[in-house]
Amino acid sequence: MYKDLKLNFWWHGMKRDVAHSVAKCLVCQQVKAEHQRIAERTIQILDDMLRACMRDFHKSWEDHLYLVEFAYNNSLQESIGMTTFAALYGRKCCSSLSWDDVGEREIFKPELIDKSVDVVRIIWE
């Protein structure tokens, strides 16, 4: 709220005044609580996915982090009815297997794609 207000207004002690006003406002407190609930849920989901990755892939778990990110980005969030990636960027998330620039494209063997799909399935479960 302060960042939005300071685009058009400024007075001495403005930040403190906004903080006091927000602290007393029931709607602002409800929005803040909802944001905290979503943040805690996101952290819990990522924690679960990383633990599953470490459990299933042992010493090579770090090699699969990009697939954890892909799996998270493509997980349907029931509260918003879409994936977090689609909510943020307005489009589907692509696998990092195709994050190359034109002219840099490597041809991936079908086995690598099948293995990646299997890993994402394991992370989701």
Ligand SMILES: [Zn+2]
């Ligand atoms: Zn408010």
